[in-house]
Amino acid sequence: MKKTFAWSILGILCWFFLNGCAVQKQLYYFGDYSNTLYSSKKFQDEESLLKHKQELEKIISESETKKMLVPPGIYAELGFLNLKSNNSKEAIVLFQTEAKIYPESKYLMDRLIQMANKKDPEISAVSNSTE
């Protein structure tokens, strides 16, 4: 009787210990995000920026296969990179997706969509004149 009591206490202690130390199920898949972002800041060249962009795309696809929510800001950041490389249409779709998953971002996303819309006619005008 005494023995089982001791064992049950030990069991409870182990449970606490495991709860405290066990790696909790992660909320998101962030991949190598911090590192590629850091590199793109450090080197500020095309190559590291492209790597970061590919990482963002990888985070989205991996999150989908793992059936996890894409982390906050990832769709928006990819949209912003598209906007900068004059791919406004793709950018708008990505901003809309971010706002759909995270309604609290809608305010900023609408602002970014406005920016993209403003940019779009300009781009088409420029490309038409050069063609």
Add this chain to the structure above:
Amino acid sequence: MIVILLIPMMFSCMPKMNTKVSEFPLMYEEHPLSILILPPMNESTAADAKQYYSTTIQEPLAYMGYYTFPYPITEEILKMEGIYDTELLVNLPLTRFKEYFGADAVLFTTIKKWDLSYMVLASNLEVSIDCALKSTSTDQVLWTYTGTVVVDLSGGNTGGGLVGLIAQAVVTAINSAAADYVTYARQANYRALYSMPFGRYHPQYNKDKNVEFIDQTPEEKAAN
């Protein structure tokens, strides 16, 4: 027998503890969901610390369950608006961040230390970050904490010999690679964020009021 040994061990070395709700009650009143990370303020001697540190905050904050506005975007928008230095914003009303971004709260970070200090027999790498989360509707401080990581690079191997040489090599390696600071900055972040109540996307949201954390407030501050 084991149990009898374990219990005194668990209590004997306990530092001062605080619960999340007693320390940061406003977090549970306002329940901020979206956080805008402001460009870090740099009080360290390393000029590049600001740029590097800024890449380390968003990810852990998202893991805490908050919506974090993507830093690369907000940084650029703030620049467009002429805001390069967060120092200028410290005492200004923060409602504009609610109006412009829709943010519930803004995170101020200050890099206190980001350097190696050489002493006669030892050298330390120290990264120290001050964080303060402020409400955009009331301007009040919702959460504040300091995360410090000190790495003793000599590790007591001051006797020289082979181990001393290796320690020396580690010093040089760290000195030359800024990336290592970033590693420790991430640790400092996790240390600081441990005291932060979880946000809405975290399963522990609103269930962590009585979670205890080690009170790291410096003695002189606590006395005030």
